[in-house]
Amino acid sequence: MLFRYLFILLVLLPVKVFALIEVDITRGNLTPLPVAVSPLAIDKNSKENFKKILKKENLGSEISMIVENNLKQSGLFNPLNKDAFLQKPDIANLKPRFEDWNLIKAQALVTGKVTFADEKLRVEFRLWDVLAGKEMMALAFTTVPSNWRRVGHIITDKVYERLTGEKGYFDTRIIYISEEGPKTNRIKKLAIMDQDGFNNKFLTLGNELVLTPRFSPTNQMVTYLSYFRNLPRVYLLDIETGMQEVVGDFPGMTFAPRFSPDGKKIIMSFAKDGNSDIYTMDLENRIVERISNHPSIDTSPSYSPDGKYITFNSDRSGYQQIYIMNSNGKNVKRISFGNGLYGTPVWSPRGDLIAFTKLHKGKFYIGVMRTDGTGERLLTENFYQEAPSWSPNGRVLIFYRETKTNAKGEGFSAKLWSIDLTGYNEKMVKTVTDASDPSWSSLLSN
Amino acid sequence: MNLSKILKNGFLILVASLVLSACATQKKATTGQMQGDVYTGSDSVEYLASGVPDRVFFATNETVLTTASRETLRKQAAWLRKNSDINVVLEGHADERGTREYNLALGERRANSAKDYLMTYGISSDRISVLSYGKEKPVDSGSNPLAWSKNRRSVTVKAN
Numbered sequence: 197m198l199f200r201y202l203f204i205l206l207v208l209l210p211v212k213v214f215a216l217i218e219v220d221i222t223r224g225n226l227t228p229l230p231v232a233v234s235p236l237a238i239d240k241n242s243k244e245n246f247k248k249i250l251k252k253e254n255l256g257s258e259i260s261m262i263v264e265n266n267l268k269q270s271g272l273f274n275p276l277n278k279d280a281f282l283q284k285p286d287i288a289n290l291k292p293r294f295e296d297w298n299l300i301k302a303q304a305l306v307t308g309k310v311t312f313a314d315e316k317l318r319v320e321f322r323l324w325d326v327l328a329g330k331e332m333m334a335l336a337f338t339t340v341p342s343n344w345r346r347v348g349h350i351i352t353d354k355v356y357e358r359l360t361g362e363k364g365y366f367d368t369r370i371i372y373i374s375e376e377g378p379k380t381n382r383i384k385k386l387a388i389m390d391q392d393g394f395n396n397k398f399l400t401l402g403n404e405l406v407l408t409p410r411f412s413p414t415n416q417m418v419t420y421l422s423y424f425r426n427l428p429r430v431y432l433l434d435i436e437t438g439m440q441e442v443v444g445d446f447p448g449m450t451f452a453p454r455f456s457p458d459g460k461k462i463i464m465s466f467a468k469d470g471n472s473d474i475y476t477m478d479l480e481n482r483i484v485e486r487i488s489n490h491p492s493i494d495t496s497p498s499y500s501p502d503g504k505y506i507t508f509n510s511d512r513s514g515y516q517q518i519y520i521m522n523s524n525g526k527n528v529k530r531i532s533f534g535n536g537l538y539g540t541p542v543w544s545p546r547g548d549l550i551a552f553t554k555l556h557k558g559k560f561y562i563g564v565m566r567t568d569g570t571g572e573r574l575l576t577e578n579f580y581q582e583a584p585s586w587s588p589n590g591r592v593l594i595f596y597r598e599t600k601t602n603a604k605g606e607g608f609s610a611k612l613w614s615i616d617l618t619g620y621n622e623k624m625v626k627t628v629t630d631a632s633d634p635s636w637s638s639l640l641s642n
Numbered sequence: 643m644n645l646s647k648i649l650k651n652g653f654l655i656l657v658a659s660l661v662l663s664a665c666a667t668q669k670k671a672t673t674g675q676m677q678g679d680v681y682t683g684s685d686s687v688e689y690l691a692s693g694v695p696d697r698v699f700f701a702t703n704e705t706v707l708t709t710a711s712r713e714t715l716r717k718q719a720a721w722l723r724k725n726s727d728i729n730v731v732l733e734g735h736a737d738e739r740g741t742r743e744y745n746l747a748l749g750e751r752r753a754n755s756a757k758d759y760l761m762t763y764g765i766s767s768d769r770i771s772v773l774s775y776g777k778e779k780p781v782d783s784g785s786n787p788l789a790w791s792k793n794r795r796s797v798t799v800k801a802n
Contacts, residue, residue, distance in 0.1 A: 380780055470750065516741075605785075
């Protein structure tokens with residue numbers, strides 16, 4: 197098990213919810229909440245031990261920097277500069293002097309400490325409402341030291357959840373396609389990294405073209421398209437064992453794979469004799485079922501979170517549009533009716549929205565609409581961008597963007613970007629190489 | 643080769659000629675290298691044998707064969723009939739102005755429309771395989787209509 201070493205051990209002093217600070221994430225936050233993240237206190241002995249194992253001078257401040265960066269990237273919080281802090285980190289076990297934090301305009305405060313015990317990393321932290329002078333949350337957990345970055349992400353998730361009322365998305369990973377080389381001869385590799393760009397790992401060597409990786413619901417498996425031996429087929433990869441197997445070995449091309457929400461099936465397109473339709477394969481008994489049957493191109497299928505419906509795109513009307521149908525292929529309904537072409541529909545984990553790519557008058561948009569096609573909202577416009585993937589809490593979309601080349605055909609690049617559902621907080625996601633086809637995992641520590 | 647395929651092809655060709663004649667009357671946008679938005683130049687074109695071009699080009703989002711494409715494919719069919727030991731792969735491609743997954747399907751459909759035409763000229767389907775690259779392998783890295791027109795193609799490649 198990839199994540200078996202992480203145990204949440206105990207919750208210190210569970211606090212009843214008072215009318216404390218709240219962050220509204222349904223609107224673009226124009227004034228992010230000022231937060232002070234005090235460096236986690238660390239005793240001398242623990243400091244030395246972590247330094248030996250992890251080569252980090254002060255693990256306490258390293259972890260607090262992860263928390264700060266996450267909060268900042270969310271666009272909802274404004275982590276204050278540590279130079280202005282009046283109280284030292286050694287306040288982990290004390291009630292903070294709220295006047296001091298009030299003075300620097302912090303509204304929320306995170307304190308805590310990290311210790312080395314029984315070869316493990318133990319962390320405790322508290323979240324304080326500075327204005328009310330109250331503790332909002334206290335939590336402690338233990339893990340293996342090598343998980344130290346995840347500790348920062350888990351703290352952020354807990355803080356985010358306590359302040360916004362919704363689950364976070366920080367203890368997550370992104371699987372994507374790493375790209376290098378000239379536009380006419382790209383080398384593409386399967387790669388995985390933490391949500392904040394750290395711990396990048398390549399999962400294939402770049403010998404064959406690979407595209408469109410997607411996580412299984414438990415994040416253990418990835419399904420993707422590989423051109424191994426020049427046969428474009430849907431594959432399955434176990435991230436832990438590195439075992440790969442072909443699942444879409446039909447006499448034609450299989451592509452556009454995704455898992456069903458229960459992880460038991462792969463849904464994909466199968467193209468033969470110029471016609472692409474949607475199929476599922478049961479991973480246990482390998483039974484293949486044809487879901488759509490139409491002479492048009494049917495592709496990019498995505499299940500609703502309850503598994504009852506499938507959204508996909510089809511050009512049966514003459515142009516690429518978005519449809520939904522029952523999971524057995526019955527009751528096909530077109531839902532996109534705006535101007536332009538619509539593709540890559542992907543159902544929100546909350547179930548209420550479908551994110552898509554739209555091409556209209558030479559521009560590409562990432563947008564969302566309700567599952568009946570109403571309420572279309574375009575979040576971002578660019579020369580080329582596509583393939584949105586939802587954060588597990590359904591608040592953020594990650595997608596990729598390609599640049600327009602100059603008159604000589606130079607200057608091509610592909611990068612990952614993210615944007616909030618509100619249309620705010622659009623930003624590039626750092627990757628070690630060029631990148632495309634991102635897929636967001638679910639929360640690892642759930 | 644089955645009858646429905648031949649009929650389907652005949653139909654495709656009929657549609658193609660209708661579309662083309664419609665285009666010809668509406669817009670005579672001939673830039674020297676494009677007609678409508680179908681590439682007509684020779685840049686990037688290679689030859690399977692003397693006088694036998696290896697590729698055909700398509701209009702945006704289209705999979706129907708133009709008059710010029712059908713002529714090219716008839717030459718390929720004649721060459722294949724003469725060289726019965728040669729098998730081919732038809733590699734279908736799309737330009738960068740579409741989503742990746744749709745383009746994979748579109749490339750497959752383009753290569754198949756070339757395959758169907760070769761079959762109507764007597765080439766056995768056993769000798770032709772189809773491989774779509776979608777937008778993954780452009781020949782021209784430009785981000786302009788001319789570059790895109792060169793990239794919307796089906797290329798006939800010797801398999802052995």
